[in-house]
Amino acid sequence: xxxxxxxxxxxxxxxxxxxxxxxxxxxxxxxxxxxxxxxxxxxxxxxxxxxxxxxxxxxxxxxxxxxxxxxxxxxxxxxxxxxxxxxxxxxxxxxxxxxxxxxxxxxxxxxxxxxxxxxxxxxxxxxxxxxxxxxxxxxxxxxxxxxxxxxxxxxxxxxxxxxxxxxxxxxxxxxxxxxxxxxxxxxxxxxxxxxxxxxxxxxxxxxxxxxxxxxxxxxxxxxxxxxxxxxxxxxxxxxxxxxxxxxxxxxxxxxxxxxxxxxxxxxxxxxxxxxxxxxxxxxxxxxxxxxxxxxxxxxxxxxxxxxxxxxxxxxxxxxxxxxxxxxxxxxxxxxxxxxxxxxxxxxxxxxxxxxxxxxxxxxxxxxxxxxxxxx
Amino acid sequence: xxxxxxxxxxxxxxxxxxxxxxxxxxxxxxxxxxxxxxxxxxxxxxxxxxxxxxxxxxxxxxxxxxxxxxxxxxxxxxxxxxxxxxxxxxxxxxxxxxxxxxxxxxxxxxxxxxxxxxxxxxxxxxxxxxxxxxxxxxxxxxxxxxxxxxxxxxxxxxxxxxxxxxxxxxxxxxxxxxxxxxxxxxxxxxxxxxxxxxxxxxxxxxxxxxxxxxxxxxxxxxxxxxxxxxxxxxxxxxxxxxxxxxxxxxxxxxxxxxxxxxxxxxxxxxxxxxxxxxxxxxxxxxxxxxxxxxxxxx
Numbered sequence: 001x002x003x004x005x006x007x008x009x010x011x012x013x014x015x016x017x018x019x020x021x022x023x024x025x026x027x028x029x030x031x032x033x034x035x036x037x038x039x040x041x042x043x044x045x046x047x048x049x050x051x052x053x054x055x056x057x058x059x060x061x062x063x064x065x066x067x068x069x070x071x072x073x074x075x076x077x078x079x080x081x082x083x084x085x086x087x088x089x090x091x092x093x094x095x096x097x098x099x100x101x102x103x104x105x106x107x108x109x110x111x112x113x114x115x116x117x118x119x120x121x122x123x124x125x126x127x128x129x130x131x132x133x134x135x136x137x138x139x140x141x142x143x144x145x146x147x148x149x150x151x152x153x154x155x156x157x158x159x160x161x162x163x164x165x166x167x168x169x170x171x172x173x174x175x176x177x178x179x180x181x182x183x184x185x186x187x188x189x190x191x192x193x194x195x196x197x198x199x200x201x202x203x204x205x206x207x208x209x210x211x212x213x214x215x216x217x218x219x220x221x222x223x224x225x226x227x228x229x230x231x232x233x234x235x236x237x238x239x240x241x242x243x244x245x246x247x248x249x250x251x252x253x254x255x256x257x258x259x260x261x262x263x264x265x266x267x268x269x270x271x272x273x274x275x276x277x278x279x280x281x282x283x284x285x286x287x288x289x290x291x292x293x294x295x296x297x298x299x300x301x302x303x304x305x306x307x308x309x310x311x312x313x314x315x316x317x318x319x320x321x322x323x324x325x326x327x328x329x330x331x332x333x334x335x336x337x338x339x340x341x342x343x344x345x346x347x348x349x350x351x352x353x354x355x356x357x358x359x360x361x362x363x364x365x366x367x368x369x370x371x372x373x374x375x
Numbered sequence: 376x377x378x379x380x381x382x383x384x385x386x387x388x389x390x391x392x393x394x395x396x397x398x399x400x401x402x403x404x405x406x407x408x409x410x411x412x413x414x415x416x417x418x419x420x421x422x423x424x425x426x427x428x429x430x431x432x433x434x435x436x437x438x439x440x441x442x443x444x445x446x447x448x449x450x451x452x453x454x455x456x457x458x459x460x461x462x463x464x465x466x467x468x469x470x471x472x473x474x475x476x477x478x479x480x481x482x483x484x485x486x487x488x489x490x491x492x493x494x495x496x497x498x499x500x501x502x503x504x505x506x507x508x509x510x511x512x513x514x515x516x517x518x519x520x521x522x523x524x525x526x527x528x529x530x531x532x533x534x535x536x537x538x539x540x541x542x543x544x545x546x547x548x549x550x551x552x553x554x555x556x557x558x559x560x561x562x563x564x565x566x567x568x569x570x571x572x573x574x575x576x577x578x579x580x581x582x583x584x585x586x587x588x589x590x591x592x593x594x595x596x597x598x599x600x601x602x603x604x605x606x607x608x609x610x611x612x613x614x615x616x617x618x619x620x621x622x623x624x625x626x627x628x629x630x631x632x633x634x635x636x637x638x639x640x641x642x643x644x645x646x647x648x649x650x651x652x653x654x655x656x657x658x659x660x661x662x663x664x665x666x667x668x669x670x671x672x673x
Contacts, residue, residue, distance in 0.1 A: 111485050138556060140523040142466060184470065185479030192466045192484070192529050199528045203590075207556045264532045299532035299545065301589045366442075371414065371422035371542075372633055375440045375652075 047254025047289040050313065054283050058317045059231040065324045069331065072236065076100060078327050081240040085277050085319040088326045090341060095326050097335025097351050103327070108174040110186060114193030115263070116171040119218040119244060121148035122198050124166060126215075127222035138207045141195035149187065152176055169219035200298025201244070201261045212248045213259070216241070229284035239320055241281035243293075250288055257292045257305070258282055264299045271295055273315065275306035280316025289313065379606035380517045383562060383596050384525060384552070388610045390560045390595040395613055396587050399620050403588075407537035410627040414634035418540040422630055426546050426578045429626040434646055436629055436639035441652045449503050452492045454568025455481065456507040457514065457602045458549065459489075461566040462529040464515035465550045472515040474507045510602035514566065517600060518550065525552040525559060533585045542627060548582050554590055561586055561594030571605035580619035583611045 069075055084103065088095040095102075106112070121144045128147075129136035151166040152175055168176065178186045205213070215223035227241035241258075248256035258278055275293035283289040293306045306312070335351045342361030352358045367374055416422045431439030460477035463470070470476065482490050493500040521527050527550055534545040554561030563582050567575055579597030587593045593616065599607040609615070633639055643662035653659040 109485065110483050141526060141528065143523045183483075184467070185476065185483040188463055188467045188470070188480055189483035192462065195466070196528050196531065199526055199531075203555055265534065297534075299534040299589075300536065301591075370424075370428065371416045371420060372428075372440060372630055373636075374442045375437070375639070 047283075047291070048252050048287065050289040050310070051283040051287050054280065054289070054313055054317060055229075055231075055287070058280075058284060058320060061317070061321045062231050062235065062237055062324050065321060065328055066235065066237075069328055074331055075236055075327060076103075078237045078324055079103070079105070079240065080237060080281075080320050080323045082242045082274065082277050084323045086273075088323045089273075089319055090343060091345060091349075092322075092326050092329070093336050093338070093340040093355070094345065094349055094351060095323075096330040096333070099330075099334060108171060110189035110193050113171050113174065113190055115197045115244070115261075116169075116217070117145060117148070117175070117190050117194035118197030118201065119215050119223070120169060120171060120220070121145045121194060122201070123215045123218040123220045123223035124148040124151060126209075127220045130222060135208065139198065139202065141198040141202075142191055144198060145191045145194045149175055149179070149191075153179060167219035167221075167225075169225065172219060196298075197261070197263055200263055201296070204261070204296040204298060204301055204303060205259070210247060214246045216243050216245055216258075227282055227285035229281065237324055239281050239284055241278055241285050243278045243282060246290075247294065248291075250286055252288065254288050255291045256288075257294050258290050259294045259296065261296045262298065265297045265302075271304060272306060272312070273319065275308075276312045276316035277319050278316070279306075279308045280313050280320060283308075283313060284320075379608045380562075380564065380598050380600065381520055383598055383608055384521065387553070387560045387562065387595050390611060391593045391613050391616075393587070393592055395616070396591060396593065399584070399616060400588055403535075403620055403623060404537050406624040406627055407542040410631035411538045411541040413631035416538075416541040416634070421536075421540060422542045422627070422634070424542065424544045424623070424626060424630070426581050429544075429581060429623060430574070430577060432626040432629045432633075433622060434644065435642040435650075436633060437641040437656060438646070438650050438652055440633060440639050449496075449506075450569070452489050453503055453507045453510065454602075455489050457510050457568040458566050460507075460511040461514045461518050461600065462550065464518040465521060465527040465529055468519040468521065472511060472519070474504050474511065477507075477511070510568065513604060514600050514602060517606070518564070521552060524557070525562070526554075526557045527552055533582070533589050535585050535588045544581075544585060544623065546582055546585060548586070551586070554586065554594060555592055560596075561590070561592065563594050563597040565597065565599045567599060567601045569601070570603045571599075571601040571607065575599050575601070576607065576609060577619070577622065579607075579609055580611075580615050581623065584616050584619040584623070587616060 066072070066075070084095070087098070108116075118141075122139060124147070125139045125144045126136045148166075152168055152172045155165055166172070175187070175190065178190075202209070217224075217226055219225055224246070227243070229239045231237055242260070243258040244261045245259035246256055247259060250256055260274065260278055275295060279290055279293050290308050292308055295304045295306065296302065335354065337351075337355045337357055340355050340357045342357050344365070346352055346355070346358040346362050347365070349355065349358060352362065410422070411417075414422060428439060456474055456477050459481045460472050460474070463477055463480045464472045478490050478493065481487075493503065496503065518527075529550055530547040531551040532545070532547050534543055536543050548563055549566045550564035552562040552564065553559035563579055563586065565575070565579050565582070576597075576599070579599055583594050583597050594611055596611060597609045599605075599609075601607070641656055641658040643656075643658045645664065647653055647656075647659040647662045648664075650656070650659055
């Protein structure tokens with residue numbers, strides 16, 4: 001029997017995503033970070049001006065990267081979320097080699113949808129309480145997921161306008177399709193993973209949720225659906241912020257915090273890089289720089305606050321631009337081992353057979369596993 | 376006997392006070408730092424301990440380091456099906472849980488190993504399916520009776536970094552009930568697909584320790600549901616946490632010596648019977664169960 005693998009897991013040690021574009025970071029970052037309670041503090045002195053400058057600089061660099069493209073149609077849409085940012089920076093050769101299939105959204109699956117469904121169900125739970133004019137009770141995760149799934153399929157009631165149909169969003173549409181297809185196994189898997197996301201989120205942040213918390217990337221009146229930015233209407237580039245929530249109101253004074261929740265923290269990129277990407281993406285999308293990024297982890301229970309400053313935003317913008325640059329390079333050459341950067345991802349890389357650096361790395365890595373020699 | 380879980384949830388014991396958790400963390404952190412100085416791990420390349428590796432290092436370091444961790448097979452597949460069925464029952468309590476549903480659940484989670492194994496077996500899969508069916512029913516019934524207020528979550532991840540992240544201890548609890556913020560005491564449920572043996576207790580103890588370190592509250596009980604019909608209920612006492620911490624500390628010491636280049640010890644025992652490296656292990660080949668006359672043969 002083959003070793004037990006997961007076809008949805010491209011990276012060893014990487015567990016369930018918290019949703020499209022919101023996965024992967026490592027709380028064991030060597031970067032200095034300040035721990036603190038989940039509050040919205042910190043902040044640049046001029047959050048609006050900072051975001052304006054970031055937009056201008058990032059637009060200019062993206063335009064520069066695209067300037068050499070003779071046939072813009074050949075480039076296709078360039079979607080820059082955290083996963084693409086991580087992939088393009090950690091091994092440009094591998095990222096280019098993914099091609100259209102790998103660059104695009106692979107479609108919903110339970111592991112990918114766990115976070116999105118958990119957020120949506122929590123947003124629905126909060127919205128229902130708001131509609132009833134009472135404080136939201138502590139949600140029971142599995143029940144909250146089921147209630148949300150049922151609500152997705154229920155039509156809006158009566159003509160009084162008091163119970164409008166539930167906003168589905170992309171993941172909600174998928175759930176309805178799965179339901180219609182009569183696939184209880186997938187629904188159960190989504191419930192398990194979405195419930196786990198919600199349980200971890202609520203456990204780490206506490207209940208009631210912190211004052212001023214708004215869920216992001218979730219449908220419904222109690223959440224903000226999506227944070228996206230395009231450098232200009234003609235550019236094929238979309239930058240997506242994958243944060244799970246926001247602490248505090250967005251005002252010109254800034255000071256709000258992004259919240260990024262991770263179910264697990266495995267062999268991921270450094271925490272600071274993830275925070276940098278989401279902070280930059282949010283500043284670009286909102287037009288106001290966040291004051292900090294609060295990273296929470298379900299498996300460790302940690303809450304780590306990363307203050308946002310110019311250096312962090314520059315790091316995030318750099319990661320965004322790298323994606324665009326590599327997509328442009330990919331027009332000329334896809335996978336090319338000359339700039340391959342070996343890592344644990346080599347074990348699952350489709351190009352390993354053609355990649356001497358990756359083969360050398362895996363040969364070495366095969367002699368050690370989890371910090372111990374392999375005999 | 377499976378009603379043991381229901382009994383625990385109906386009358387959960389008072390968990391130990393959290394007073395001792397900080398001291399346990401400090402002691403483990405000290406041990407991890409000492410081990411790090413020998414083993415040479417750091418944040419980027421840490422020692423990654425799991426319940427399996429902790430037990431393996433203490434049981435037989437030679438086997439724990441083997442590249443061959445034992446091939447799968449029908450017994451392993453049955454174990455995975457049983458495990459999945461129990462989790463499915465916890466997630467979908469109103470649903471009829473059988474082998475087909477459990478395999479579909481696994482596949483939906485992204486793990487198609489068992490489905491492929493069954494397909495490879497063809498008609499011979501019937502024996503495996505029959506074996507799994509016989510084991511599933513009582514386990515599923517037990518977990519399906521858990522009310523939602525216990526917040527059942529499956530494969531709940533827990534990870535404790537020590538020595539600044541140079542050592543991490545991680546696991547996924549089959550089913551975790553209660554604990555913060557539910558207002559109910561935590562109950563760890565471990566599902567085992569084979570036959571009960573006393574060494575299974577250690578897994579529950581280790582997970583109780585990790586959950587206590589993560590949540591700052593000690594779970595009340597660790598319940599091991601075994602597909603042979605055994606339900607082992609262990610109410611968590613400070614002494615059990617202390618014991619689990621001592622085992623973890625000792626496993627870090629063993630790991631440090633191995634990482635530093637010391638040859639692994641071979642510790643023969645009952646585990647030799649199904650050890651994949653036994654053919655290359657004189658001590659393992661020589662080992663015989665107690666009472667076996669061949670053990671004393673020259």
